[in-house]
Amino acid sequence: MTRSSVPPPVTAVMDAAGVWLPERMAEVEEKLAAQAIGHGARLGEEAEATLAAGGKRLRPLLVLMAAGDSAGERAVRAATAVELVHMATLVHDDVLDGAPVRRGRPTVVARSGRDRALAVGDLLLSRAFAELAVAGGEAEVAELSSASVALALGELAQRHDAFDTSIGERRYLERCSLKTARLFESACRVGRLASGAPGTEELAAFGRDIGLAFQLLDDVLDVTGPQERTGKARGTDLLDGTVTLPLILAIRLDPGLGEIELRGLDQSAAEAVCDRIAETGALDQVRSRARKGIKRAKRILDSDVFTDEERELLGLIADGVVERYS
Amino acid sequence: MTRSSVPPPVTAVMDAAGVWLPERMAEVEEKLAAQAIGHGARLGEEAEATLAAGGKRLRPLLVLMAAGDSAGERAVRAATAVELVHMATLVHDDVLDGAPVRRGRPTVVARSGRDRALAVGDLLLSRAFAELAVAGGEAEVAELSSASVALALGELAQRHDAFDTSIGERRYLERCSLKTARLFESACRVGRLASGAPGTEELAAFGRDIGLAFQLLDDVLDVTGPQERTGKARGTDLLDGTVTLPLILAIRLDPGLGEIELRGLDQSAAEAVCDRIAETGALDQVRSRARKGIKRAKRILDSDVFTDEERELLGLIADGVVERYS
Numbered sequence: 001m002t003r004s005s006v007p008p009p010v011t012a013v014m015d016a017a018g019v020w021l022p023e024r025m026a027e028v029e030e031k032l033a034a035q036a037i038g039h040g041a042r043l044g045e046e047a048e049a050t051l052a053a054g055g056k057r058l059r060p061l062l063v064l065m066a067a068g069d070s071a072g073e074r075a076v077r078a079a080t081a082v083e084l085v086h087m088a089t090l091v092h093d094d095v096l097d098g099a100p101v102r103r104g105r106p107t108v109v110a111r112s113g114r115d116r117a118l119a120v121g122d123l124l125l126s127r128a129f130a131e132l133a134v135a136g137g138e139a140e141v142a143e144l145s146s147a148s149v150a151l152a153l154g155e156l157a158q159r160h161d162a163f164d165t166s167i168g169e170r171r172y173l174e175r176c177s178l179k180t181a182r183l184f185e186s187a188c189r190v191g192r193l194a195s196g197a198p199g200t201e202e203l204a205a206f207g208r209d210i211g212l213a214f215q216l217l218d219d220v221l222d223v224t225g226p227q228e229r230t231g232k233a234r235g236t237d238l239l240d241g242t243v244t245l246p247l248i249l250a251i252r253l254d255p256g257l258g259e260i261e262l263r264g265l266d267q268s269a270a271e272a273v274c275d276r277i278a279e280t281g282a283l284d285q286v287r288s289r290a291r292k293g294i295k296r297a298k299r300i301l302d303s304d305v306f307t308d309e310e311r312e313l314l315g316l317i318a319d320g321v322v323e324r325y326s
Numbered sequence: 327m328t329r330s331s332v333p334p335p336v337t338a339v340m341d342a343a344g345v346w347l348p349e350r351m352a353e354v355e356e357k358l359a360a361q362a363i364g365h366g367a368r369l370g371e372e373a374e375a376t377l378a379a380g381g382k383r384l385r386p387l388l389v390l391m392a393a394g395d396s397a398g399e400r401a402v403r404a405a406t407a408v409e410l411v412h413m414a415t416l417v418h419d420d421v422l423d424g425a426p427v428r429r430g431r432p433t434v435v436a437r438s439g440r441d442r443a444l445a446v447g448d449l450l451l452s453r454a455f456a457e458l459a460v461a462g463g464e465a466e467v468a469e470l471s472s473a474s475v476a477l478a479l480g481e482l483a484q485r486h487d488a489f490d491t492s493i494g495e496r497r498y499l500e501r502c503s504l505k506t507a508r509l510f511e512s513a514c515r516v517g518r519l520a521s522g523a524p525g526t527e528e529l530a531a532f533g534r535d536i537g538l539a540f541q542l543l544d545d546v547l548d549v550t551g552p553q554e555r556t557g558k559a560r561g562t563d564l565l566d567g568t569v570t571l572p573l574i575l576a577i578r579l580d581p582g583l584g585e586i587e588l589r590g591l592d593q594s595a596a597e598a599v600c601d602r603i604a605e606t607g608a609l610d611q612v613r614s615r616a617r618k619g620i621k622r623a624k625r626i627l628d629s630d631v632f633t634d635e636e637r638e639l640l641g642l643i644a645d646g647v648v649e650r651y652s
Contacts, residue, residue, distance in 0.1 A: 092448060119481040130467075135464060
């Protein structure tokens with residue numbers, strides 16, 4: 001997804017928010033674009049491709065909304081930092097998966113090889129912390145570095161569990177927490193830290209809930225496709241050996257699925273497994289859980305610590321996570 | 327090199343310093359060891375092996391000496407953070423090189439595969455910044471993240487230049503600056519920041535000089551071996567396509583060396599090239615430059631901003647860089 005085609009949930013939030021939110025998002029985009037320029041021609045190509053690839057920008061949007069109208073430069077820096085950590089993770093994940101495309105574009109690893117992709121990821125991660133290093137920024141550094149540790153632990157857990165179809169729901173949820181929900185939580189936390197307003201814990205819980213729902217629906221999308229929408233082939237998780245909730249629940253409904261040797265799959269066999277997962281009805285169960293998570297997140301917004309504008313904007317983001325996949 | 331066999335320069339400094347320096351280094355070792363424990367059994371094995379492998383600990387030692395006797399916890403955290411950044415780089419470099427051993431032990435990538443090594447490196451890098459995130463630590467974060475960016479740019483430059491025997495001295499020195507001297511400089515800077523004493527720029531220049539000398543001598547050692555001393559096979563740089571100053575200067579003296587196709591070398595051919603480099607006398611030229619750099623570094627210590635103890639201890643470290651290789 002490129003920056004010129006902003007996805008619907010983001011558009012809805014931008015339309016509903018005062019002029020401050022689109023203005024601040026534009027500053028974040030400028031800061032992200034400046035990363036490539038600031039580090040010489042050598043880095044430029046690879047990083048520019050990654051940074052320009054855009055994406056949903058959900059995490060920086062959460063930072064800015066958690067920080068609110070009255071926060072300034074510090075919120076913009078925090079939003080940039082969170083997106084840089086996210087990007088670093090994507091670049092390194094693509095190195096591990098040898099992924100050819102992401103968001104319909106060649107990955108850094110496909111363009112420039114493992115070596116450069118590894119260094120580009122390290123650079124983006126280091127730059128993230130540089131963005132936070134302003135007066136009083138140590139609380140944000142503590143928060144984001146902790147989330148970044150969680151991402152690495154999530155990656156380790158995923159690799160550890162690879163190709164193991166006996167993985168249970170609890171283990172899957174733990175991985176989702178480390179790999180996805182923690183950074184959504186962190187986005188909310190660093191945003192609120194930058195503003196100094198109360199409600200950090202409420203927002204953190206909100207971030208965790210929508211982050212988990214986001215991951216559940218992402219895992220459904222890997223099974224359903226279509227590729228034009230996801231920017232990657234169906235069944236990519238299966239091919240990588242990543243056992244997700246759709247498969248875990250499908251195995252309960254169709255135990256024969258648990259006997260399939262994931263290591264041996266090719267693309268067409270993976271798509272056939274996707275079809276078989278879909279036939280069990282497991283996908284509706286996963287979607288239903290995600291929707292429950294979104295409802296729970298929206299109930300958190302009833303708290304007195306939030307303003308009406310915050311309730312509206314954060315509610316739109318929560319809805320957007322579901323709508324994208326409906 | 328394991329922690330039980332502390333290398334000579336470190337021993338000399340420890341003997342000369344008051345009890346404060348060994349005590350604080352012990353705290354750094356504890357903090358480094360705690361990284362593995364703090365992140366679960368999954369990480370434990372790989373990280374513990376990396377952390378326990380020890381090494382020279384020159385960088386944290388520089389941090390502590392730059393901070394001085396009166397600095398406390400903040401200096402220990404900064405020293406730990408600098409070593410964590412260094413370790414993250416080693417782990418990621420080994421992924422790229424597919425290096426089987428480092429310091430005579432199996433590398434993380436050899437033990438656990440690329441995937442986990444990549445995640446372990448990300449984790450160590452993220453933990454580095456977490457260590458610095460204490461009250462007022464944002465200046466240290468800014469400094470170390472900038473050094474960490476330099477390391478990634480150095481890695482990109484090295485990969486870009488790989489197997490290119492037309493690389494000149496200037497380009498080589500630029501790479502050394504990014505890959506080695508910058509982190510030595512940063513060690514001095516974050517140490518001094520933690521103490522608040524004057525002399526940061528003098529110490530930064532001192533760090534750059536000894537860092538560059540360190541890299542020059544390391545590149546000599548790759549040509550001379552022996553493996554028992556370096557913990558890796560002779561000619562590893564040649565096999566990786568890394569053109570270093572010994573080869574650059576040797577080509578001037580024996581232009582035929584510039585015609586060798588590095589991509590085609592095997593271990594015994596690489597050792598033969600090492601012998602041919604040594605025969606040109608280029609190694610003495612490189613050693614002589616390194617010694618000049620050390621002299622320049624020690625002249626910086628004449629400045630009034632340093633105490634007699636600082637002059638003595640930092641001078642011992644500077645000498646130690648040369649002695650290790652003499």
